[in-house]
Amino acid sequence: MPEDTMTQSADELISYMSSPSDEDQALVRKAYEFASRAHKDHKRMSGEPYFNHLYTTALSLAELDMGARTIAAGLLHDSIEDVGVTREELESEFGSEVLFLVDGVTKLGELRYRGAARHIESLRRLFVATSQDIRVLMIKLMDRRHNMQTLEHVKPEKRKRIAEETLSIYAPLADRLGMGRVKRELEDLAFKYVYPEEYEKIERIMSESKLANEPKLEKVRNNLKRALAEHGVANFRTESRVKGLFSLFRKLERKGGDLDKIHDLQAIRVVLQNVEDCYRGLGVAHTLWHPLPGKIKDYIAFEKPNGYRSIHTTVMTSEAGPVEIQFRTESMHREAQYGIASHISYKEQGSNLDRGKQKRERLWYRQLIPSLLNAPVNSEKGQPSAPRWVNDLADAHNVETLTERETFMQEIKEDFFSHRIFVFTPRGDVIDLPVDSTPIDFAYAIHSEIGEHTSSAKVNGKLVQLNTTLKNGDRVQIETKDSAHPTKKWCDYVRTTMARKHIHQYLQRQQNQEGLAA
Numbered sequence: 001m002p003e004d005t006m007t008q009s010a011d012e013l014i015s016y017m018s019s020p021s022d023e024d025q026a027l028v029r030k031a032y033e034f035a036s037r038a039h040k041d042h043k044r045m046s047g048e049p050y051f052n053h054l055y056t057t058a059l060s061l062a063e064l065d066m067g068a069r070t071i072a073a074g075l076l077h078d079s080i081e082d083v084g085v086t087r088e089e090l091e092s093e094f095g096s097e098v099l100f101l102v103d104g105v106t107k108l109g110e111l112r113y114r115g116a117a118r119h120i121e122s123l124r125r126l127f128v129a130t131s132q133d134i135r136v137l138m139i140k141l142m143d144r145r146h147n148m149q150t151l152e153h154v155k156p157e158k159r160k161r162i163a164e165e166t167l168s169i170y171a172p173l174a175d176r177l178g179m180g181r182v183k184r185e186l187e188d189l190a191f192k193y194v195y196p197e198e199y200e201k202i203e204r205i206m207s208e209s210k211l212a213n214e215p216k217l218e219k220v221r222n223n224l225k226r227a228l229a230e231h232g233v234a235n236f237r238t239e240s241r242v243k244g245l246f247s248l249f250r251k252l253e254r255k256g257g258d259l260d261k262i263h264d265l266q267a268i269r270v271v272l273q274n275v276e277d278c279y280r281g282l283g284v285a286h287t288l289w290h291p292l293p294g295k296i297k298d299y300i301a302f303e304k305p306n307g308y309r310s311i312h313t314t315v316m317t318s319e320a321g322p323v324e325i326q327f328r329t330e331s332m333h334r335e336a337q338y339g340i341a342s343h344i345s346y347k348e349q350g351s352n353l354d355r356g357k358q359k360r361e362r363l364w365y366r367q368l369i370p371s372l373l374n375a376p377v378n379s380e381k382g383q384p385s386a387p388r389w390v391n392d393l394a395d396a397h398n399v400e401t402l403t404e405r406e407t408f409m410q411e412i413k414e415d416f417f418s419h420r421i422f423v424f425t426p427r428g429d430v431i432d433l434p435v436d437s438t439p440i441d442f443a444y445a446i447h448s449e450i451g452e453h454t455s456s457a458k459v460n461g462k463l464v465q466l467n468t469t470l471k472n473g474d475r476v477q478i479e480t481k482d483s484a485h486p487t488k489k490w491c492d493y494v495r496t497t498m499a500r501k502h503i504h505q506y507l508q509r510q511q512n513q514e515g516l517a518a
């Protein structure tokens, strides 16, 4: 919504909160008044009142159902830096938790992207800073989102730097937190400024394809809907999923610019009642059309490391050629869009107690929010277990039972990221691994094919042994050879379950083949 037509009010913010207490409402109102007073004479580059920015940031947080203190901190996030409100004043007016959040966002604001070397340092600091409380990162992401939406008002030389920073730091972070919608928004907003020519080209490709394919896709969608109903699948809805422009750009690059190799330009998404229906839906689609081999991805049984769940398939339709279809439940849908926010979107101080299974399952994110550890959890059906990267963390310490895992989670609650390291690909992409990981873990984390053919590794430009322990901020480059393969020794070199599993599978296959040959 454009700012000038926006109806700004504390009531509007409160209307997005789920059953806020009187206290919650009072806090948001107070922050609203305080921020609008503090920024009264403060204008943005575009000339509009600065408060618009604070309001939009807070509104995004309220839409994510982030809780009163986070929304208040969203309204106050620039008050220390920009208008000289003191930390003491913030603390006495809003309490130590709001101050902590505002402080965190202010610190992140000091990070600047300045080319590769500084970039790594920035990222590392960013992770460390945000690891203390994930809410800080949520505020910063929503702050960045609005800054990106209004980037045209910024001086051209600054524009590109901010957009590059968004592509290299904030969008990957949103992705890591499973916030698909935010990631896509940030990427597409930045794309335009970082690669203006490519952006135009991709936009043209997309609109042409839409024009040509929309009616055909509509037929596919209708046929699918009818077939689902005929097979007794009830209560579902379908929507079309259009690929993000930047994501299409990257994929086209990978496919050598060949548009014909991209089948998910537009996809049909089916949101169903439960997991069983997702599999039935897949069955129905495969009855109607022939699936393309290798394109069936069951991210429900095998969720992505960032927690993403859905079933994808690409089918060859007579109506529109190859079409990707995705099946997911409503809660998977929400998670795919809002990621970690969909898990913390309950009141910061709830009252419903459920100390059973849900609590255990939710601990993984609760430990990212120190202040919530002792707060009760709302019980909600259908909550997923922890994303794999969190389980990996527990696996690294060989804890078997849930109780042990719970204890383990408790132990690391305030220091999550000290158990992970962040290393970089030559292109600057971030890969996070457990502490003590080696180049082989890194190689498998990028792709199993790369892992399986690793011949040598360079860390920060120097050739190293494959069992070298990686450190935070290392830049790792893997050399592959067709002739290179895992050996038994590799099992001792790796820390991640993923790498170990692949190595075992490879060795097993070798053994079987030798057995056959003998």
Ligand code: MN
Pocket: 053, 077, 078, 143
């Ligand atoms: Mn801001």
